[in-house]
Amino acid sequence: MTDTPPQSQNWNAFAEQWNEQFLEAFENNVEAQARFVESWAETVGEMSDDAEFSDGVEGYARAYEAWMNASQQMVERMNDQFEGEDVEIEEFRDVWLNTANEAFKEVMSTTAFAKMTGETVGDVLELQQEADEAAEETLRSLGFPTESDVVEVGDRLVELERRQHAVEQKLDRVLDHLEEQ
Numbered sequence: 001m002t003d004t005p006p007q008s009q010n011w012n013a014f015a016e017q018w019n020e021q022f023l024e025a026f027e028n029n030v031e032a033q034a035r036f037v038e039s040w041a042e043t044v045g046e047m048s049d050d051a052e053f054s055d056g057v058e059g060y061a062r063a064y065e066a067w068m069n070a071s072q073q074m075v076e077r078m079n080d081q082f083e084g085e086d087v088e089i090e091e092f093r094d095v096w097l098n099t100a101n102e103a104f105k106e107v108m109s110t111t112a113f114a115k116m117t118g119e120t121v122g123d124v125l126e127l128q129q130e131a132d133e134a135a136e137e138t139l140r141s142l143g144f145p146t147e148s149d150v151v152e153v154g155d156r157l158v159e160l161e162r163r164q165h166a167v168e169q170k171l172d173r174v175l176d177h178l179e180e181q
Contacts, residue, residue, distance in 0.1 A: 018081075025096075056112030063103035070099035 073095050081087040107113055136146040145153075 015082075025092075056110050059107045059110035059112065062106040066099050066103045066106060070095050 074092060077087050077091060077095070132147075136148060139146045140149075
């Protein structure tokens with residue numbers, strides 16, 4: 001009986017591990033794209049403006065095209081690797097990172113994304129204001145000074161300093177007038 005040479009066993013183990021990693025990465029990519037599509041579809045579905053909808057769909061299409069090009073690059077580089085070309089593992093990582101940047105740039109440059117972001121920021125600011133008001137009410141009910149109380153005291157102090165300065169100026173004029181006589 002002839003056994004498989006150790007180099008062949010090592011190569012088979014390496015190829016099997018490489019295939020498993022590639023399939024896992026590919027599955028993760030497909031899942032990420034599916035989540036992206038679902039999120040994007042929800043956002044675009046909520047919009048009423050046809051121009052924004054069209055812009056959103058076009059942005060998604062450009063992002064999808066970027067992902068498909070990356071998938072094609074990965075397959076080509078995998079084939080190159082199997083044909084014996086020295087392909088650095090970092091090259092595969094870079095393809096996905098660059099593609100993610102490109103895809104997100106395509107989506108983020110749409111009016112649909114801008115509208116969604118603006119609405120989200122508006123919602124967050126509104127929630128922050130409600131939280132601030134609730135905190136002030138709680139502090140006030142516990143007898144603690146609130147931010148608005150401190151601001152009011154500060155404003156009053158500034159006004160008192162302004163009035164004091166005006167009185168000092170008048171007093172200086174009166175004293176100057178008395179000294180002249």
